[in-house]
Amino acid sequence: MTADALPPQTVRSAPDRLLAVLAAFDHAHPALCLTDISRRAGLPLTTTHRLVGALTEWGALERDAEGVYHVGLRLWEVAALAPRGLALRQVALPYLEDLYEATHENVQLAVRDGREVVYIEWLSGRSAVGVHIRVGARWPLHATGVGLALLANSGQPFQEAYCEGPLAAFTPYTIADPARLRRELAEVRRSGVAVSSRQITEDALSVAAPIPGRDGGVIAAVSIVVPHATAQVPALIPAVRLAARGISRALGWQPEAR
Numbered sequence: 001m002t003a004d005a006l007p008p009q010t011v012r013s014a015p016d017r018l019l020a021v022l023a024a025f026d027h028a029h030p031a032l033c034l035t036d037i038s039r040r041a042g043l044p045l046t047t048t049h050r051l052v053g054a055l056t057e058w059g060a061l062e063r064d065a066e067g068v069y070h071v072g073l074r075l076w077e078v079a080a081l082a083p084r085g086l087a088l089r090q091v092a093l094p095y096l097e098d099l100y101e102a103t104h105e106n107v108q109l110a111v112r113d114g115r116e117v118v119y120i121e122w123l124s125g126r127s128a129v130g131v132h133i134r135v136g137a138r139w140p141l142h143a144t145g146v147g148l149a150l151l152a153n154s155g156q157p158f159q160e161a162y163c164e165g166p167l168a169a170f171t172p173y174t175i176a177d178p179a180r181l182r183r184e185l186a187e188v189r190r191s192g193v194a195v196s197s198r199q200i201t202e203d204a205l206s207v208a209a210p211i212p213g214r215d216g217g218v219i220a221a222v223s224i225v226v227p228h229a230t231a232q233v234p235a236l237i238p239a240v241r242l243a244a245r246g247i248s249r250a251l252g253w254q255p256e257a258r
Contacts, residue, residue: 017043021051022060022071027137031068088220088251089121092211095246096123099224102239106225108206110146112154113138115162117147117221140168142175145196145206146221152188153210153218159185173198193237194221198228205231209244214252222247 024032024040032040038048052069055061059074081087092109100107100123109121116138141147141162151162163185169176175184188194194208208223222244224236248255 017041017047018051018055021048021055022075025071027134031064031070033068037069091250092121092220092222092247095243095250096121096222098246099222099239099243103224103226103236107243108146108208108223108225109220110144110150110223111220112141112147112150115141117141117144117150119146120220139200142167142181143170143196143199145194145208145223145225148184148188148194148196149208149210149221149223150218152185152194170200171198171202173202175199193240194223195233197231203228205233207233207236207240209240211244211251212248212253212255216253216255219251220247 020041020043021037024037029036029040034049034052035045037043037052038045041048043051052061056063056069056072059072061069062072063069088111089109096107096109107123108119110117110119112118117140119135119137122135139147141151151159154162159182163178163181165178167176167178167181168174175181184194192209195205196208197205204225205228206223206225208221210218211220211222213219222240224240226236245255
């Protein structure tokens with residue numbers, strides 16, 4: 001999460017200052033004037049003006065007719081090279097579309113970044129349950145189906161450190177107790193799927209499955225999100241597993257050989 005305004009003393013080196021300017025932009029602040037960038041980056045206005053000029057010239061930022069800055073397409077071009085971003089999305093998309101056509105519910109693809117899950121693709125059903133998700137959105141691992149699937153397949157030291165908290169709660173049903181989280185992760189490893197019920201919103205339930213990469217290590221997770229009141233979990237599990245396995249095979253995973 002980007003702080004509303006970083007204290008100037010936290011930014012020292014030239015790379016730090018450049019990154020602070022870029023970090024001023026987030027989903028809540030996609031368009032900023034120069035003064036707002038300066039405040040949110042914790043930089044003097046003159047320094048901000050110089051850095052923003054350089055970033056705009058390179059294409060990392062774009063300035064509209066009103067003098068407001070936005071993230072530039074050059075960053076998208078660079079980000080597209082990330083193997084866990086656009087490349088993974090392109091491989092997974094046919095299987096995500098199959099899962100959507102079979103259910104007409106929200107379908108999600110996500111990867112882990114530290115203690116958070118990052119959504120890199122999302123297909124939304126017209127009449128599906130509303131979700132607080134968009135491409136690029138982040139949520140804590142313990143509070144989502146894809147997050148639980150990824151956390152359960154992370155290294156044991158990381159899992160233990162994560163379970164020690166803090167574990168943010170978003171509804172009364174969010175798993176915020178370390179002992180309960182450990183039991184949930186054990187069940188995910190046993191069953192091969194994660195079920196997250198009413199953790200972010202009280203009307204939604206998600207079923208997720210991990211996606212092994214070429215070497216068998218889990219690199220992503222796929223999920224389907226449905227209304228909690230009408231969820232038929234046993235019927236959803238095979239469809240989500242099939243999508244996860246299809247993506248894994250497309251990535252080069254060969255379970256039979258292992």
